[in-house]
Amino acid sequence: LTQMGLVKSQTPQTYIQIAIIMTAGTFLLTWLGDEITDKGLGNGVSVIIFAGIISRLPNGIAQIFKEDVSNASSSDRWKGIVFFVAIIIAILVITKVVTWVEQAIRRVPIQYTRRAAVSGSESFLPLKVNVSGVIPVIFASSFIITPSTILMVFQSHQGEQWYQILTQIFSLQTTPGAVIYTLLIVLFTFFYAFVQVNPEKLSENLQKQSAYIPSVWPGK
Template identity: 45%
Template sequence: MKFDKRSPLFKRFWYTIFVLVLIHFLGFITIPGINSKELLNIANNSPLTILSMFSGGSFDTFSIMSMGVTAYITAQIIIQLLQADVIPKLTEWSKAGEVGRHKLDQTTRALTFILSIVQATGITAGINSLTNGRFIINGTWYTYFVISMLMTAGTFISMWFADQITEKGLGNGVSVLIAAGIIAKLPTIVGNLYPSLKCYQGFNWYILIFLVVVFGLITLLIVWFTSSELRIPVQYARREAGTGEESYLPLKIIIPGVVPVIFASSVITIPQTLLLMAKPTQSSAFARIVKEFFSLDTTVGILIYGSMIIFFTYLYSIVQIEPEKLAENLQKQEAYIPEYMPGVSTSEYIKQLLYELSLPGSLFLTFVSIVPMILAHHISTSLQIGLSGSSLLIITGVLVDIGRQIKGLKIKQNYGTFFNKQYEFK
């Protein structure tokens, strides 16, 4: 089969690769006014490690792309929580169709700008404090302002590229950027793993084989679980019964995909970023609370992380599907779910299904995120962040989503070829 270079799939694939390569090169543009070598002295700092992972290593050189889309993700979380009957105006916009979504998007971007400024200033001040003032060459307010604006500009550049990938490339732009960032860090993480597996008898091949088998099985489990769906039968009023055509409404078991994991990973870094900004003493109450409850190195922190994944799974399932709107669309198409009246009854039934699906989906996401993290923590600290279940979930989930989109594009392309051959004038 000849691969058509003019096909939409070909263009989308290479457009995505081009954007990711461009972002990678932008990650080498270091922000002026800082001594990036000082970052080597705090390389094991937990929140900075997570930020570096999400930005594809751009934080290692403190480039303009250092923060990636973390502030944008945080703003999305806040807006989605507030529109759930907390702020009436936001709730009204969420039900106002395309116009309302545009207003929510503008509000999210405005909040992203504010959060980016705060986060950039806090991180810069925190790193300067951790390095005893050697990170900032000239520690004036103007220097902090310029650095914050450059990092904020990098966040909006990342957001724009993410939108371009979603529109013209493959997959969800934000998720693709984060997955690409994690993949870019894998060679470094694997390199750091080698010394951890060495013992007095030589290299420990048994642990390495065990890790490969475990993560391979988890990957297969993730692919199977994320591809599974519940098919709800749907009937149309104008379609005759017994025609042999069956219609159904597919609902994935994990409806929001890897979004809850990304949200939880982003939220867990917020208190740690505030800790960097506040610069409290190690014995202060705030420092002890953050290190105990918002760290992936403690049992309590891991449990809170898992609870956030469960919460965001339930929240984002409702936000993404919108039962009322789905029931309304079915009614407009003169379609209905057997045994349920169109309208409110159908909406309540779909909402109940979403709650039922969110339970196994959220527990699965939590299990896969936490168990490999605990396992890796007892083998090598370099695996704690890099090859944890959360990273594996994000990478695998994004690849499955891209594979599903490619399949849809190929089907659409084949339909076009079929009709062209059938109706070609000779």
């Protein structure tokens, strides 16, 4: 922000103003996401995040085409074209696979002891394969980015060892930071999945409804 001229002086008041502006913007986006959800256009927050990702995609593709095709020499141009086509195919394949996994649901059959069996009617307990979605990635990135943002206030201590160690840990560009980021995604995935699908609570609800899963005994 300082290099772009948006921050004139690095004072505590400036950072407080930035925090207030970012908080207000978060409230605005949250309200906009709720409005999108209420209008039946899908998960509003996910739509906004998806729009932010897609908006950067054309610029990235254009940059790759410029570097590997337009500015390439005659001998390397065909290699650049093959690489560019491979990138486009990879983007489409990854998008398809991610969407397929995100929409995948495990339909666990359920039977009710008090309900008469009706031909052609079956009850299922839908369990998403990816229950947590992108929430763990957002939590993990926030956990990494927040300390690194706070460290910007202490740039005058760049030569000290504690500052260098924290910079290495809370950075996605270093090996320790990437390892911690990956572990945080795994941990947040387990945590959020447990919050969304609590086995004990789910078992209790099934028992109250006199329902059970075939071939699975009630209890732990």
